[in-house]
Amino acid sequence: xxxxxxxxxxxxxxxxxxxxxxxxxxxxxxxxxxxxxxxxxxxxxxxxxxxxxxxxxxxxxxxxxxxxxxxxxxxxxxxxxxxxxxxxxxxxxxxxxxxxxxxxxxxxxxxxxxxxxxxxxxxxxxxxxxxxxxxxxxxxxxxxxxxxxxxxxxxxxxxxxxxxxxxxxxxxxxxxxxxxxxxxxxxxxxxxxxxxxxxxxxxxxxxxxxxxxxxxxxxxxxxxxxxxxxxxxxxxxxxxxxxxxxxxxxxxxxxxxxxxxxxxxxxxxxxxxxxxxxxxxxxxxxxxxxxxxxxxxxxxxxxxxxxxxxxxxxxxxxxxxxxxxxxxxxxxxxxxxxxxxxxxxxxxxxxxxxxxxxxxxxxxxxxxxxxxxxxxxxxxxxxxxxxxxxxxxxxxxxxxxxxxxxxxxxxxxxxxxxxxxxxxxxxxxxxxxxxxxxx
Numbered sequence: 001x002x003x004x005x006x007x008x009x010x011x012x013x014x015x016x017x018x019x020x021x022x023x024x025x026x027x028x029x030x031x032x033x034x035x036x037x038x039x040x041x042x043x044x045x046x047x048x049x050x051x052x053x054x055x056x057x058x059x060x061x062x063x064x065x066x067x068x069x070x071x072x073x074x075x076x077x078x079x080x081x082x083x084x085x086x087x088x089x090x091x092x093x094x095x096x097x098x099x100x101x102x103x104x105x106x107x108x109x110x111x112x113x114x115x116x117x118x119x120x121x122x123x124x125x126x127x128x129x130x131x132x133x134x135x136x137x138x139x140x141x142x143x144x145x146x147x148x149x150x151x152x153x154x155x156x157x158x159x160x161x162x163x164x165x166x167x168x169x170x171x172x173x174x175x176x177x178x179x180x181x182x183x184x185x186x187x188x189x190x191x192x193x194x195x196x197x198x199x200x201x202x203x204x205x206x207x208x209x210x211x212x213x214x215x216x217x218x219x220x221x222x223x224x225x226x227x228x229x230x231x232x233x234x235x236x237x238x239x240x241x242x243x244x245x246x247x248x249x250x251x252x253x254x255x256x257x258x259x260x261x262x263x264x265x266x267x268x269x270x271x272x273x274x275x276x277x278x279x280x281x282x283x284x285x286x287x288x289x290x291x292x293x294x295x296x297x298x299x300x301x302x303x304x305x306x307x308x309x310x311x312x313x314x315x316x317x318x319x320x321x322x323x324x325x326x327x328x329x330x331x332x333x334x335x336x337x338x339x340x341x342x343x344x345x346x347x348x349x350x351x352x353x354x355x356x357x358x359x360x361x362x363x364x365x366x367x368x369x370x371x372x373x374x375x376x377x378x379x380x381x382x383x384x385x386x387x388x389x390x391x392x393x394x395x396x397x398x399x400x401x402x403x404x405x406x407x408x409x410x411x412x413x414x415x416x417x418x419x420x421x422x423x424x425x426x427x428x429x430x431x432x433x434x435x436x437x438x439x
């Protein structure tokens with residue numbers, strides 16, 4: 001009886017050995033090389049050994065197969081030669097014919113060893129390996145390296161033979177592919193679902209990964225929404241535009257708006273005003289940075305970094321200025337949802353903190369009335385215009401000029417920006433907010 005238990009224990013020990021080989025194989029294959037490289041760079045010798053195994057799969061897999069094969073042969077031979085005979089004798093003792101008893105003993109041993117081999121030698125060790133692949137790879141790297149050295153002749157034969165067969169099949173060792181963008185996205189999604197990453201962090205990473213495919217024209221402020229400054233304008237007019245626009249940087253043009261000669265910032269204007277000096281555009285403007293509308297947002301960031309500027313004019317393929325883009329626009333694309341190009345191009349009316357309204361003159365009358373229902377206009381059949389700029393034309397009876405103003409519906413309507421003969425920006429100030437007139 002004691003001999004039977006000893007033999008069963010020996011076979012179980014062989015199956016555990018099989019499980020160790022299977023666990024090590026899956027752990028080394030599944031371990032992330034990036035983590036092992038980080039540990040090795042920090043001075044972890046075991047991680048360096050595990051990384052060496054992972055980078056030499058032919059030698060490592062040959063060593064594992066030598067071990068598994070030897071364990072299988074010993075378990076099969078020992079079980080068939082010893083345990084099967086004991087079990088067969090036991091079955092014969094309880095009345096089973098001798099010829100059948102030995103066959104039944106072999107069958108019992110095969111079934112039991114196969115079951116135990118699947119559980120102890122494969123499934124459980126592999127689940128353990130998947131739970132902590134880097135840790136197990138680090139622990140087992142040393143013993144595997146020593147086993148490879150001991151079994152070097154056999155490992156070498158297996159490695160060379162494997163290489164020869166692969167070449168005959170026309171296969172070559174494939175280099176490990178670099179991490180793809182989709183893999184990074186998948187990891188971020190898994191981390192977000194697991195609670196490792198905050199929702200906002202995941203969205204920011206998605207935004208950063210999209211910058212190389214996001215053209216500048218998708219994030220720029222379109223030309224129709226830019227506040228322009230003429231190089232010859234007086235400082236009173238300039239300051240008025242600055243105050244009503246809410247922008248921080250303005251393109252400066254001479255003659256035609258496609259002839260941009262510089263950029264001027266609110267900071268520079270305010271510094272002069274605070275010092276009691278008049279605003280002289282030529283003295284305050286800086287050289288404009290112009291980028292193509294097809295430029296990727298990631299390249300725009302590099303351009304900003306090299307130039308030291310954080311605003312750029314956007315030109316089309318014909319050299320015309322079609323928009324203005326800033327570092328703030330790029331950051332909007334990274335940190336969250338940003339308006340589509342159609343939304344950014346759509347003219348709007350914006351209410352300011354002082355109660356006035358800054359209106360894009362190209363806004364459709366229906367959209368204008370939806371945003372400002374208090375401003376009563378004639379019914380559609382009585383109107384000959386479709387935009388608010390057309391309404392201004394009708395009220396003045398001529399082509400407006402910057403600075404023109406009139407009163408209607410309880411508002412002072414002032415034209416603050418023209419694009420050639422087109423009204424660009426209009427300021428609506430409630431009459432009750434205006435300072436009293438001097439008598």
